[in-house]
Amino acid sequence: MWGLLFAILQTTAADVAEGRELYRLRCAECHGGEGEGGRGPNLADGVFYHGDADSDLARTIQNGITGTEMPGFAGSELRISQLVAFIRSLNRAARPSELPGNPARGEESFRASDCLSCHRLGLEGSFAGPDLSSVGSRRSLRHLRDSLVDPSRDVRPRFRVASVVQASGTRARGFLLDEDRHTIQILDLDGVLRSFSREELTNVEISRESMMPSYADVFDERELNDLISFLSTRRSGARR
Amino acid sequence: MRLLLLLLLVVSEASAQVTFDRLKTASSEPGSWLTYSGNYQGWRFSPLRRLTRENVKELRLAWVHQMRNAQVETTPLVIDGVMYLTEPPSDVAALDPETGRVFWRYRRSLPTDIRACCGRVNRGLAMYGDMLYLGTLDAHLLALDSRTGDVVWDVEVADYEHGYAITGAPLSIKDMVLTGIAGGEYGIRGFLDAYDARTGERRWRFYTIPGPGEPGNESWSGDSWKTGGGPTWVTGAYDSESNLVVWGTGNPAPDWNGDARLGDNLYSDSAIALDADTGALRWHFQFVPHDVHDWDAVQVPVLVDDDWEGEPRKLVYWANRNGFYYVLDRTTGRFLFGTPYVKQTWAKGLDENGRPIRLPGIDPTEGGVVVWPSALGATNWFSPSYNPETGLFYVAAWEGPGLYVKGEDQYRPGEPFYGGRQVAILEDDPGHGVIRALDPKTGKKVWDLELVGKPMAGVLSTASRLVFAGSHEGYFYALDGDTGAELFRIYLGGDGLGGIGGGAAMYAAPITYEVKGKQYVSMSSGSALFTFALP
Numbered sequence: 001m002w003g004l005l006f007a008i009l010q011t012t013a014a015d016v017a018e019g020r021e022l023y024r025l026r027c028a029e030c031h032g033g034e035g036e037g038g039r040g041p042n043l044a045d046g047v048f049y050h051g052d053a054d055s056d057l058a059r060t061i062q063n064g065i066t067g068t069e070m071p072g073f074a075g076s077e078l079r080i081s082q083l084v085a086f087i088r089s090l091n092r093a094a095r096p097s098e099l100p101g102n103p104a105r106g107e108e109s110f111r112a113s114d115c116l117s118c119h120r121l122g123l124e125g126s127f128a129g130p131d132l133s134s135v136g137s138r139r140s141l142r143h144l145r146d147s148l149v150d151p152s153r154d155v156r157p158r159f160r161v162a163s164v165v166q167a168s169g170t171r172a173r174g175f176l177l178d179e180d181r182h183t184i185q186i187l188d189l190d191g192v193l194r195s196f197s198r199e200e201l202t203n204v205e206i207s208r209e210s211m212m213p214s215y216a217d218v219f220d221e222r223e224l225n226d227l228i229s230f231l232s233t234r235r236s237g238a239r240r
Numbered sequence: 241m242r243l244l245l246l247l248l249l250v251v252s253e254a255s256a257q258v259t260f261d262r263l264k265t266a267s268s269e270p271g272s273w274l275t276y277s278g279n280y281q282g283w284r285f286s287p288l289r290r291l292t293r294e295n296v297k298e299l300r301l302a303w304v305h306q307m308r309n310a311q312v313e314t315t316p317l318v319i320d321g322v323m324y325l326t327e328p329p330s331d332v333a334a335l336d337p338e339t340g341r342v343f344w345r346y347r348r349s350l351p352t353d354i355r356a357c358c359g360r361v362n363r364g365l366a367m368y369g370d371m372l373y374l375g376t377l378d379a380h381l382l383a384l385d386s387r388t389g390d391v392v393w394d395v396e397v398a399d400y401e402h403g404y405a406i407t408g409a410p411l412s413i414k415d416m417v418l419t420g421i422a423g424g425e426y427g428i429r430g431f432l433d434a435y436d437a438r439t440g441e442r443r444w445r446f447y448t449i450p451g452p453g454e455p456g457n458e459s460w461s462g463d464s465w466k467t468g469g470g471p472t473w474v475t476g477a478y479d480s481e482s483n484l485v486v487w488g489t490g491n492p493a494p495d496w497n498g499d500a501r502l503g504d505n506l507y508s509d510s511a512i513a514l515d516a517d518t519g520a521l522r523w524h525f526q527f528v529p530h531d532v533h534d535w536d537a538v539q540v541p542v543l544v545d546d547d548w549e550g551e552p553r554k555l556v557y558w559a560n561r562n563g564f565y566y567v568l569d570r571t572t573g574r575f576l577f578g579t580p581y582v583k584q585t586w587a588k589g590l591d592e593n594g595r596p597i598r599l600p601g602i603d604p605t606e607g608g609v610v611v612w613p614s615a616l617g618a619t620n621w622f623s624p625s626y627n628p629e630t631g632l633f634y635v636a637a638w639e640g641p642g643l644y645v646k647g648e649d650q651y652r653p654g655e656p657f658y659g660g661r662q663v664a665i666l667e668d669d670p671g672h673g674v675i676r677a678l679d680p681k682t683g684k685k686v687w688d689l690e691l692v693g694k695p696m697a698g699v700l701s702t703a704s705r706l707v708f709a710g711s712h713e714g715y716f717y718a719l720d721g722d723t724g725a726e727l728f729r730i731y732l733g734g735d736g737l738g739g740i741g742g743g744a745a746m747y748a749a750p751i752t753y754e755v756k757g758k759q760y761v762s763m764s765s766g767s768a769l770f771t772f773a774l775p
Contacts, residue, residue: 120385
């Protein structure tokens with residue numbers, strides 16, 4: 001293990017690029033192209049359930065996780081260190097000098113544009129969109145931009161929308177939380193968690209279109225850069 | 241900025257709202273389970289009557305919720321059609337109470353060097369408004385959005401590296417959330433905290449060990465108050481009429497060597513009663529002054545208004561880890577009555593103020609001394625149940641001796657601070673467990689369900705005179721509340737998983753709830769939650 005840890009310490013930008021390629025081949029199918037999660041957990045939010053030290057990540061990659069679909073990866077120490085380096089790069093927040101715009105102006109747009117009617121930001125906001133309180137810790141600038149101009153390009157499963165019709169004719173619509181052969185679970189637009197038996201439903205439709213409109217025609221380039229910069233400065237951390 | 245598109249999505253805020261009024265009158269919505277103990281009075285009693293002594297034998301498994309880890313001590317909440325529960329070590333799930341299907345999960349990334357003397361456990365949540373409150377093993381208090389599991393706020397309550405941890409369920413009162421703290425085996429200075437439910441700002445802190453200049457500090461010799469323990473690791477009770485929080489405190493530290501902390505060691509091993517708005521102490525009653533046996537008084541206080549010697553009175557019922565059952569006056573904290581409810585060999589009795597009259601030769605020695613009950617107690621953290629229909633008090637208890645060994649200990653921040661060791665189950669004289677019904681006015685035994693092993697699970701009772709309880713061996717029982725007769729039994733297994741009970745399967749307490757006219761009962765064993773209902 002010491003050799004491996006040493007290898008991780010020594011990683012370069014080239015190793016991160018190698019790690020990215022390896023990740024694309026071996027990990028992305030479950031963990032998402034940018035580590036956003038899917039069948040497997042999110043790897044970009046800085047939360048690692050099986051330990052968050054480099055050695056923990058390496059061990060998890062090497063051994064897999066018993067009782068889950070996560071297999072072990074029988075690669076060399078170098079290859080594993082490259083993967084760890086790439087996973088780390090996913091949750092490396094942008095430095096202030098890398099911000100493309102003015103965060104303070106971005107915050108003004110954010111508040112003026114009613115983003116809080118769907119998104120949470122700390123104590124403010126609502127439940128319908130992804131929580132943006134620490135989005136800067138887990139999303140790259142590029143991902144933030146894509147999310148604003150083309151929200152439907154990458155809709156996490158949790159934000160797909162299900163519309164169901166009950167035998168009585170009653171309709172319900174909400175975010176699809178889970179489904180199986182017999183049941184379907186949604187968070188409806190009133191914020192109520194609901195589970196339906198498929199036997200009581202006459203129709204189920206699931207949309208992969210984001211409920212968020214594109215802001216490509218709403219903001220000009222400077223405003224977009226400001227907004228992205230503001231969001232990138234939203235970082236995690238407990239209050240003491 | 242150019243013209244803004246109107247959002248397509250209009251969301252409303254019609255979702256679950258837990259108000260203080262709902263919490264105060266929990267018995268008026270018997271289908272829900274709103275707080276750790278089911279009501280503020282600490283009864284773990286359900287007014288539901290669909291399950292009866294006649295039909296309970298027909299109970300069948302409705303669903304199972306599997307978790308990643310064993311030693312599940314959680315009490316789920318069931319509110320407005322959703323069950324919320326914690327999973328060990330410090331995780332949360334929201335699920336459908338009819339099918340067990342999961343809506344969302346919150347998983348906490350914990351540091352690898354957590355201090356938890358007795359298991360990486362969590363006993364549950366509190367809810368207020370649309371937020372859930374979770375205490376974590378790294379001693380943080382979190383507010384989660386009950387609809388999504390998103391973290392709304394996260395505050396550090398204390399430094400886990402110094403042995404502080406949160407294992408108990410918070411309690412929401414008015415617009416505050418109260419949390420206790422664990423760490424009596426690490427020489428913490430215990431406290432009870434209240435936080436603004438909306439923002440996480442701390443409203444007040446009551447230190448269970450008074451500082452210099454405060455009354456009670458003189459009950460600690462030297463600087464021993466600084467590392468004196470007195471944790472608050474199990475959820476207390478609340479009297480809304482008097483705005484009074486009643487909470488139990490744990491052992492003084494170090495556990496089995498009191499030489500460096502001469503004095504009564506206030507307010508360890510005590511019931512403390514605080515003004516809910518300010519955290520000011522209204523009264524205290526110390527069960528074990530200068531404890532050297534680790535007899536935490538962290539049992540759930542049971543608050544009952546009843547006649548006492550012919551007069552209506554506000555009372556506290558308390559079956560203590562030290563082997564005595566107590567009745568206290570809730571207005572003044574005055575001792576009214578106390579008697580042993582299991583075999584005990586350490587006190588001749590209690591004096592007129594409830595202070596134990598100790599027998600000689602009971603303190604731990606280097607060679608070890610045998611005393612009844614053991615260090616794990618006559619009972620412990622697992623909940624008792626008070627039933628106003630049967631008028632009885634139900635408690636899972638242990639009849640057995642333990643060995644107490646005195647040792648040296650030097651306080652080092654974040655390291656175990658025991659001052660000795662203990663053996664809770666002696667090979668030659670292991671004792672046994674019971675589910676015991678007491679007459680709460682006299683402390684006298686009404687009936688026993690005798691068990692081989694020592695139970696570590698809490699007890700639930702219902703208005704239809706049913707008692708639900710679990711055993712060390714892995715059995716879940718429904719009993720006749722009047723006689724203790726077994727009406728239903730199922731083996732849930734889960735043994736051999738370690739923990740301080742030496743492999744006990746059940747560490748949680750049952751709850752019951754109702755959805756769409758159907759009554760359910762939930763109990764954890766091993767690493768899963770089992771939910772039963774009639775077909």
